[in-house]
Amino acid sequence: MIAFEHVGKRYGGRFEALAHLNFRVARGEMVFLTGHSGAGKSSLLRLVMRLEKPSRGRVVVAGHDIAQLHASQVPFYRRQIGVVFQDHQLLFDRSIFHNVSLPLEIQGVEPREAARRVRAALDKVGLLHREKALPIELSGGEQQRVGIARAVVNKPALLLADEPTGNLDPQLSADIMALFEDFNRIGTTVMIASHDLALIAQLRHRILRLSDGRLVADEGAA
Amino acid sequence: MKSSATPRRQQGAALKTPRKAAAKPLADKPSQRGARSQQTRFSSRLRAWGRHHRSMAWDSFQRLVRYPLGNLLTMLAIAIALVLPAALWLTLDSARLLDAELDESATLTVYLELSTDAAQAQRIEEAVNAEQSVLETRLISAEQGMAEFQQSLGLDNALAGLESNPLPISIVVHPSSIEPVAMQQLAATLEAFSGVDEVRLDLAWVERLRNLAELGRRVALALGALFGLGVLLVVGNTIRLSVESRRREIEVVMLIGATHAFVRRPFLYSGAWYGVGGGLLALGLLGLGNHWLSLPVAALAASYGASFSLPQLDVTGSTILLSCSTLLGWLGAWLAVTRHLSSIRPK
Ligand SMILES: Nc1ncnc2c1ncn2[C@@H]1O[C@H](COP(=O)(O)OP(=O)(O)OP(=O)(O)O)[C@@H](O)[C@H]1O
Ligand SMILES: [Mg+2]
Numbered sequence: 001m002i003a004f005e006h007v008g009k010r011y012g013g014r015f016e017a018l019a020h021l022n023f024r025v026a027r028g029e030m031v032f033l034t035g036h037s038g039a040g041k042s043s044l045l046r047l048v049m050r051l052e053k054p055s056r057g058r059v060v061v062a063g064h065d066i067a068q069l070h071a072s073q074v075p076f077y078r079r080q081i082g083v084v085f086q087d088h089q090l091l092f093d094r095s096i097f098h099n100v101s102l103p104l105e106i107q108g109v110e111p112r113e114a115a116r117r118v119r120a121a122l123d124k125v126g127l128l129h130r131e132k133a134l135p136i137e138l139s140g141g142e143q144q145r146v147g148i149a150r151a152v153v154n155k156p157a158l159l160l161a162d163e164p165t166g167n168l169d170p171q172l173s174a175d176i177m178a179l180f181e182d183f184n185r186i187g188t189t190v191m192i193a194s195h196d197l198a199l200i201a202q203l204r205h206r207i208l209r210l211s212d213g214r215l216v217a218d219e220g221a222a
Numbered sequence: 223m224k225s226s227a228t229p230r231r232q233q234g235a236a237l238k239t240p241r242k243a244a245a246k247p248l249a250d251k252p253s254q255r256g257a258r259s260q261q262t263r264f265s266s267r268l269r270a271w272g273r274h275h276r277s278m279a280w281d282s283f284q285r286l287v288r289y290p291l292g293n294l295l296t297m298l299a300i301a302i303a304l305v306l307p308a309a310l311w312l313t314l315d316s317a318r319l320l321d322a323e324l325d326e327s328a329t330l331t332v333y334l335e336l337s338t339d340a341a342q343a344q345r346i347e348e349a350v351n352a353e354q355s356v357l358e359t360r361l362i363s364a365e366q367g368m369a370e371f372q373q374s375l376g377l378d379n380a381l382a383g384l385e386s387n388p389l390p391i392s393i394v395v396h397p398s399s400i401e402p403v404a405m406q407q408l409a410a411t412l413e414a415f416s417g418v419d420e421v422r423l424d425l426a427w428v429e430r431l432r433n434l435a436e437l438g439r440r441v442a443l444a445l446g447a448l449f450g451l452g453v454l455l456v457v458g459n460t461i462r463l464s465v466e467s468r469r470r471e472i473e474v475v476m477l478i479g480a481t482h483a484f485v486r487r488p489f490l491y492s493g494a495w496y497g498v499g500g501g502l503l504a505l506g507l508l509g510l511g512n513h514w515l516s517l518p519v520a521a522l523a524a525s526y527g528a529s530f531s532l533p534q535l536d537v538t539g540s541t542i543l544l545s546c547s548t549l550l551g552w553l554g555a556w557l558a559v560t561r562h563l564s565s566i567r568p569k
Pocket of ligand 1: 039
């Protein structure tokens with residue numbers, strides 16, 4: 001599903017955020033990405049989303065070198081990836097319901113069908129009763145769950161999550177991870193960047209460890 | 223448009239086109255589709271597209287209404303920019319300067335020699351009429367000429383004391399072409415006829431009128447173009463600010479796969495609404511100006527013994543004005559958003 005081939009990423013020409021990355025993630029796999037702050041986890045996910053292009057090497061997703069995608073194709077590529085952002089990226093002047101339905105609106109899903117799917121997604125993250133609230137009225141953890149609901153609402157083939165449990169208590173974190181596992185079980189490829197070493201050790205999935213932009217360990221690979 | 227949101231079949235569908243044939247398709251939609259289901263897909267996308275247009279039109283209208291004062295000022299600026307060239311155009315139109323009617327006055331007068339008698343004059347007129355570039359002729363006898371002359375002076379009997387009529391018989395010629403060069407040529411030809419004393423053509427004032435009309439037309443068009451540019455700038459600047467204020471939202475929707483067309487749409491509708499509002503205000507202002515000026519103008523005209531009413535935009539004119547302003551608003555928004563979007567990159 002995802003292949004990094006000799007990938008390097010420089011910001012501003014000098015600083016190397018990522019270097020010599022070589023790995024593959026199979027279809028339907030669930031992978032954790034760990035590493036110290038600034039190790040390059042978010043940068044790696046941004047490469048997969050094609051928010052950035054690699055300075056060196058190729059990022060191949062489902063057989064396509066995504067650097068080759070034309071600018072007009074990128075939106076259609078992104079629609080197939082659900083992303084939970086480290087900083088949520090919610091719209092603060094729209095209700096929770098509206099925030100979650102945004103991807104469906106962009107894809108032109110019929111409103112009644114969209115409403116059904118939005119409620120199902122909100123139900124999964126336990127926020128159905130807050131659908132009319134504004135993000136500002138929610139706690140950090142609740143906002144994060146709204147972000148998760150938005151990422152899964154259109155049943156993407158690939159799910160990327162950047163610190164999805166960063167603001168959650170242990171119980172809720174475990175619930176959210178279980179939710180990701182559910183998605184993984186129905187065939188979604190899942191990639192999660194996380195600091196929470198204790199939690200991800202419990203879950204027994206493959207772990208990619210980054211340090212200073214390099215892949216230093218690849219544990220538990222199938 | 224570069225990237226329309228219309229149902230282009232997901233070209234970026236990288237994830238749905240696995241290289242390995244054995245690989246199970248991951249997407250929830252089946253990869254094999256019949257022509258029929260493709261057709262329903264297309265029509266459902268078309269519906270989705272129409273839905274988005276409707277909702278954006280409504281949404282941007284509501285945004286206008288939410289900040290009535292600022293938006294009204296923008297529309298007023300547009301209206302003022304439209305009123306000036308429109309009023310000039312109307313004035314020219316009412317002065318018939320834009321009309322072909324003044325061409326009627328383009329005639330030649332052929333004066334025959336004083337010794338010519340009526341029968342000879344008849345023959346000369348026939349000969350003149352036979353010329354190819356002559357449309358019509360009218361023979362004016364010496365008596366008629368005198369009568370018209372007296373009438374035009376408003377002195378009925380002042381010349382009655384004259385012993386003999388000093389005026390020659392004349393022929394008024396309507397040429398088929400009123401081009402100055404053609405008329406001059408015709409004049410030269412007619413002058414060579416025997417029995418013809420002199421050919422006069424009143425080119426000078428026809429020319430002058432034409433030039434004046436052309437000048438007016440050009441000034442109106444130049445003003446129109448200039449003020450049209452002004453409308454573009456006003457709308458463009460307003461839209462630029464509103465793009466800036468919604469920058470965050472744009473970034474987010476682009477992160478989750480919105481096309482440029484999708485992002486542009488609400489702003490294009492805002493621009494079009496500004497145009498519609500500005501156009502309507504301009505029509506209102508023109509009507510108001512007409513009302514305000516009509517009384518003194520009518521009084522003025524009456525003092526000359528004429529009846530004259532100020533010109534008004536008819537339905538066609540109003541439609542044209544409104545379409546132009548809407549189009550200008552839309553275009554201004556398009557330029558502003560397109561220019562601005564390239565500077566917005568999702569973070
Ligand atoms: N747009 C950017 N311009 C310049 N440098 C950047 C940019 N984005 C990231 N970096 C740098 O790249 C390095 C990796 O950043 P990244 O955000 O990927 O780290 P991370 O592993 O996600 O950290 P954290 O756990 O704190 O989120 C950092 O040193 C950061 O300063
Ligand atoms: Mg990060």
